[in-house]
Amino acid sequence: MPSVLSLNDVSIVRDGNTILNAVNWTVEPDERWVILGPNGAGKTTMLQVAAAAIHPSQGSADVLGETLGQVDLFELRPRVGFASSAMARRIPGNETVVDVVLTAAYSVTGRWNEEYEDIDVRRAHRVLNEWKLDHLANRTFGALSDGEQKRVQIARSVMTDPEILLLDEPAASLDLGAREELLQLLGGFASDPRSPAIVMVTHHVEEIPRSFGHALLLSDGGIVAKGPIDEVITSSKLSETFGIEIDLTETDGRYSARAV
Numbered sequence: 001m002p003s004v005l006s007l008n009d010v011s012i013v014r015d016g017n018t019i020l021n022a023v024n025w026t027v028e029p030d031e032r033w034v035i036l037g038p039n040g041a042g043k044t045t046m047l048q049v050a051a052a053a054i055h056p057s058q059g060s061a062d063v064l065g066e067t068l069g070q071v072d073l074f075e076l077r078p079r080v081g082f083a084s085s086a087m088a089r090r091i092p093g094n095e096t097v098v099d100v101v102l103t104a105a106y107s108v109t110g111r112w113n114e115e116y117e118d119i120d121v122r123r124a125h126r127v128l129n130e131w132k133l134d135h136l137a138n139r140t141f142g143a144l145s146d147g148e149q150k151r152v153q154i155a156r157s158v159m160t161d162p163e164i165l166l167l168d169e170p171a172a173s174l175d176l177g178a179r180e181e182l183l184q185l186l187g188g189f190a191s192d193p194r195s196p197a198i199v200m201v202t203h204h205v206e207e208i209p210r211s212f213g214h215a216l217l218l219s220d221g222g223i224v225a226k227g228p229i230d231e232v233i234t235s236s237k238l239s240e241t242f243g244i245e246i247d248l249t250e251t252d253g254r255y256s257a258r259a260v
Contacts, residue, residue: 009059037218081162083153093142104159147178205255
């Protein structure tokens, strides 16, 4: 089975600044990756390339077997699930939760004159149930808590049965209870062999769900380490990535870290 994502010497340069520098990285269909690194390391830019939202300045990027620059993006992008804070800002606050999820079928963020089949509506309600949002189906998106909005974004991103799911800081700004509820759901989703490949960006090891098996550490646009999570998420490699001595602990598949 071909890789779902392959970056080959990918560099991104904007206004003379190198954001990603000669990155090589491959994601297989059954893998769940977490990307960590300090602010400005290039994590969100990596996801934008993976989402076919931007093209490399140098090198090549293959997404779901298609080379960016040689593929119809309107056909490719619906095969990629993407949840981010930037996407949330595009969702009208008065849109009902079920319509937020349903409109993913047309890759739009607001219900207008589209026509949906019964199978689409049933799928939307099933996804809401899986992410424990069914009781909020008729609430407006703008009336939800941060934690609920994060889960709605993820539900929307899996509505179309994507072949790769990209999550940009899904637990950011959440309180302890909302974070743990989301991480439980993500861990369960990641453990299901029927789920797509997953790539998640975070700033904190505490936000890595169980069942994620691979990690990539990024700093100043370059890869510090990548591979199996127990080989990459270590005190020494995190210290190198963040530029401060870090003590890492792991308990039952969950991590915590503090400065020494």
